Amino acid sequence: MNSLRSYHNWLALPALIIIVFCFFSGFSSDTKPQSIEDQLLQRTKIMQECMEGIASYSETEKKLIRLETQPLLSEDVKNLKNSENSSFDKVHKMNIVSVENKRNILGNSTYEIKIKWNMEGPEGKYTTEGNYSVITQKVGEEYLISKFDPIL
Numbered sequence: 001m002n003s004l005r006s007y008h009n010w011l012a013l014p015a016l017i018i019i020v021f022c023f024f025s026g027f028s029s030d031t032k033p034q035s036i037e038d039q040l041l042q043r044t045k046i047m048q049e050c051m052e053g054i055a056s057y058s059e060t061e062k063k064l065i066r067l068e069t070q071p072l073l074s075e076d077v078k079n080l081k082n083s084e085n086s087s088f089d090k091v092h093k094m095n096i097v098s099v100e101n102k103r104n105i106l107g108n109s110t111y112e113i114k115i116k117w118n119m120e121g122p123e124g125k126y127t128t129e130g131n132y133s134v135i136t137q138k139v140g141e142e143y144l145i146s147k148f149d150p151i152l
Helices: 003-024 033-051 057-065 072-080
Strands: 090-105 107-120 126-141 142-152
Touching: 033 057, 033 072, 033 090, 033 126, 033 142, 057 072, 057 107, 072 142
Parallel strands: none
Antiparallel strands: 090 107, 107 126, 126 142
16 A cells, blocks of 8 residues: 555656646747747838838738737727828838847737837938837737837
């Protein structure tokens, strides 16, 4: 009977280690800062093409669906439709200065990202910088941007 308990303890320890490893692996990041950078650069390019009339709203929405999820997707589509009769500043270049991964919890990753924008508006060319909170959400096997908010 004692030897049976001994084997039971030897089986419990590896099982416990596997359970702990699996639990904490859910909190790790599967995305790399480079992939979030690429997604933000693509997003800016796609939206800029729509605002310049190079791409239609339906084309733009289809492209954004591959990069974004709710609530950002509906916010971007709404903003593009509302920008039809308004002027906008053109993005010449978007430089991602820094990416800091803040949190990874259950398929959601939160980043603080500093971006330098080279823009052109009615008054001419200018440069501006901003800090943004970006959240990605795991949808299937993909990580999509769900939030892109300036940090004030």
